[in-house]
């Protein structure tokens with residue numbers, strides 16, 4: 001292929017030719033919308049560092065989900081902020097927990113959204129870590145039991161899929177066997193398989209009130225510079241029974257998304273996380289960037305890298321733009 005025989009500009013000459021030769025299409029079907037549910041009634045409180053994202057009580061969540069469904073977005077992922085936190089994360093698996101109640105309300109209201117739940121303990125632990133803490137250590141194996149209980153309680157409440165985000169070793173296996181034993185063999189697991197210890201989660205920790213009271217998450221979340229290790233994490237989760245694997249965050253980890261897709265050809269999600277969202281919102285708010293074009297470019301890039309689905313706080317805007 002040499003110039004002047006080959007001239008790439010020929011197929012860029014007008015919008016129709018560009019549309020015909022386009023390789024990647026972002027679709028509303030690719031989107032998963034994260035939502036934060038809180039106790040109480042009538043609460044719709046904007047998260048300061050995430051303009052357009054709210055703490056929602058159950059009643060307001062129902063209204064929000066109607067909108068989400070009307071926009072054609074297929075799925076949501078729920079995060080819960082409990083009334084009280086303790087050292088055993090008991091709010092995470094309480095039958096009347098904030099997420100469990102929200103799922104029941106959605107199902108009773110006839111919502112047809114795919115309801116995914118974030119399975120983690122950090123929002124429910126007084127110390128804000130994703131596992132049980134003893135003598136300053138985050139314990140792995142005793143945490144698995146609590147995670148499995150949490151996943152089962154979500155399934156019992158009617159969750160369509162569970163998403164473990166804790167990064168304990170062996171959690172997918174523990175959750176899969178508990179779900180199977182309790183009669184939920186058909187509930188899929190979307191595992192946060194390659195989840196990095198990232199500064200991009202900053203705004204989320206305000207949203208979920210889950211900043212660790214001491215230390216950080218580096219003993220369980222992945223070290224930023226590693227990619228071969230991400231493939232091992234993903235392979236483990238697939239072997240343990242994950243149905244969808246996730247890379248998180250997205251933008252600084254496009255290489256991992258590409259390698260994960262190429263290596264495994266498995267259903268792949270990417271999480272366009274809170275900090276990625278807030279940076280765009282802040283710059284757009286100042287008029288420094290074209291928000292719509294920037295968001296579409298970011299999400300199309302994530303998809304081009306190999307993601308089949310994208311968890312993103314931009315989902316509602318994008319669904320509107322795609323219409």
Ligand code: PBG
Pocket residue numbers: 118120122130165166200201202203204205217272273274275
């Ligand atoms: C819980 C969890 C986190 C996110 C999703 N699930 C925070 C963390 O690990 O600190 C981050 C999501 C985001 O930043 O948008 N473990």
